[in-house]
Amino acid sequence: MSSIINPKQFQIPRIFPRPMSHSGIWYWLGTVDHKKIGTMYGIVSFFWFIMGGIEALLIRVQLSHAEADIISPELYNQLFTMHGTTMVFLVVMPLSAAFFNWLVPLQIGARDVAFPRLNALSLWVFIFGSILMNISWLTGEAPNGGWFGYPPNSTVQFNPGNGMTFWVLGLNVLGVASIAAGLNFIVTIINMRAPGMTMMRMPVFTWMTLITSILIVLALPVLAVAGIQMTGDRVYGTNFFNSEAGGDPIFWQHIFWLFGHPEVYILILPAMGMVSEILPTFARKPLFGYTFIIFSGALIGFMGWFVWSHHMFTVGLGPAANTAFTLSTMLIAIPTGVKIFNWIATLWGGSIKLTTSMLFSIGFIAMFTIGGLSGVTHAISPSDAQQQDTYYVVAHFHYVLFGGAIFAIFGGLYFWWPKFTGYFLNEKLGILNFILMMIGFNLQFAPMHWLGLDGMPRRIYTYAENMGWELSNLAATIGGFLIAISVLIFLINVVISRINKKLASGDPWDARTLEWSISSPPPHYNFVKIPQVEHIDDWWYKKYPGLLEGSPKQNKSPNATVEDTSNVDESKIHLPDLSYYPLFVGIGLSLAALGVIYTYALVTIGLILVFWGCIGWSTEPVNEPHKKHH
């Protein structure tokens, strides 16, 4: 997209007037403010979190007792497929993106991301892509081939109907959103840092965002290729995975996991970044081994590319491949372990304040460690041959993705909520939320370890009575409902906290990084004055410069105060104007994808929308000329 900033610039005729007001529906549809975009990411992905949770509960109801007949096998396949797909692509990734959007510009001292309209495009493509994937429910043919979509189970010969086509096209559209966001955040972090903020002074969350974004822009294209090939096979009769023509279904597994393994680090690294911000704040001491945590994250991001075949130990790749991937998988546990020790050492000797976000972060460390250890048992390929396709694997990845990513995200929500909104979430309800989620989570997923080791297979809609699996399954179902109640308590907490607003100052936790140096919620221009950065945790040392000379912090009042915005002359503030083009490009892309299933007319309309949107976008000035105040 080349936007040429020139007063003489020509514009294509507008169909709608450019939205200018700073309130109302048009403001939200046209906004390019990273904070508003982050909020919308958060709301939409939380909606999908609830949908994915309902899908999980239906699965648990069906499995609560042996030979249950509540859900048909066909519906069961659709539920576990959409549960996995939803939780990975529509929940953890975009919830992380909500935090990227909100926090990265604030943490590096920038006014916005590098490309605000591209950021809006990511949001809209994500929203319409998620709708595209889920309207398959309305057709009665939801995707049913698993979130990994292995052929031949997903080829048109064995899986006719539109379900998997919706799935693969939805993934491709969502991939566009992720790549666009990844590009944006890489450029933002590399190029938009405040003066003095060298790479090794950046907050850990920003570092993890950078590593995650690099993984996204490199891994999602691989998924796009897999998606294009599967679309070709399903819709146009190509032969990529058609064994009758010599195609190889195993090849899909290779490219899917070549994407899929970096993807799991895309899911967990942002969570690690959040925890690395919360722990030092409430342990009242600096993060232990900042450099080690950063380089461990980078190493995880690098080594994540060399472990994909551990998803394929039982395929029969031969002893050489299995040994190599066993070794690389065990090696990747090292940087992960380094991080866990660093977090524990951060807590060691700190004066710990057990706020809700701190509880979730400590819960994260414990649960992620359990999940990490069961992960190492999969790394050993002979052992994995016993565990493959059993509930042991289900237990493992829920411990790292729910006990890991989701716990950290909830911790992040309680931690940054005052910054996002200007008021606290209720701590008492928060602690109840944590306790119920902790109990429910372990009740649901711990029994799956022994269910799996006892041989209970994944993805089977029921099991026989005499297997001895009923008690554990019932416990898991009860745990699932406890989690649901804890999420409900979170939602009630959001409503109650909004009604009796307990106002938060700009720096309510006495925290460390730049986002706490401005008022809560931040003004739309973020920083009145771009800060000059001199240290890691710059805001902390601006408040307590004595700490740099080794004097204890006790009984010292902060040396710096949150930025005062009362004297800012709003007429001198130039931020990019709103734009509706990203919205229409997002709609167009999803329509075109939908048209691949139904009719070329829709493809044509979609592509015309995309083309018009791109041209309009390129010719639109960042600011309307009459608004200039020079």
Next chain:
Amino acid sequence: MSNQGVTVHHGEEINNSTGVSNKKLLMWVFLGSDVMFFGTFIGTFMAYRNKSLNGPYPADTLDIPITSISTFVLLMSSLGIVLALHYLKESKMGLAKFWLFLVIIMGMIFIGFQVYEFSHFAHIGMTPQANLFGSTFFTLTSLHGAHVSIGILWLIFLLYNEYKGNLTSENAVDLEMAGLYWHFVDIVWIVIFALLYLITAGDGVPPGGLPWTAGH
């Protein structure tokens, strides 16, 4: 600290940590992403080389001399865009427009050759559905063609802006960005031409494949 009189701006003029413009950095990172895209397709092609069970096979279809011509034209267009950018930066608008125009024409010639090639292949029975060679060949080359086509549209847009006086030496980075993209697409074609044409063209019937004769 008084905040009165502070002017707040968004954009590169305040924070620019590396000195490279955001747009250029964006294009470099995007190209890194695109490497993975093409890399996976090229990997697919190589993994499925000599795995087709029925014809037409590469030896029956590929025509190196013809594709060499279009390859030469595309590679020369890279030179053209270097000159177009050079003259734009020097504000020699006549030459800048001339070279940009020529690049667009060369891109169109390349696409024209590809259209001819595709229809010729389809005529003798090589389609994306025919066999593995067809599937892997057409997805890779047509997506490369789509990249070239998007590049052509982009360059036409920029040329139009040169005529309108909007694209000058001051915002030459907009052409530079398109140039990076164009060079990348050319470099990818070098890899495709080497692997899909030069190395593969001699591949006949693989072990286990049915023989093929034209007209069947």
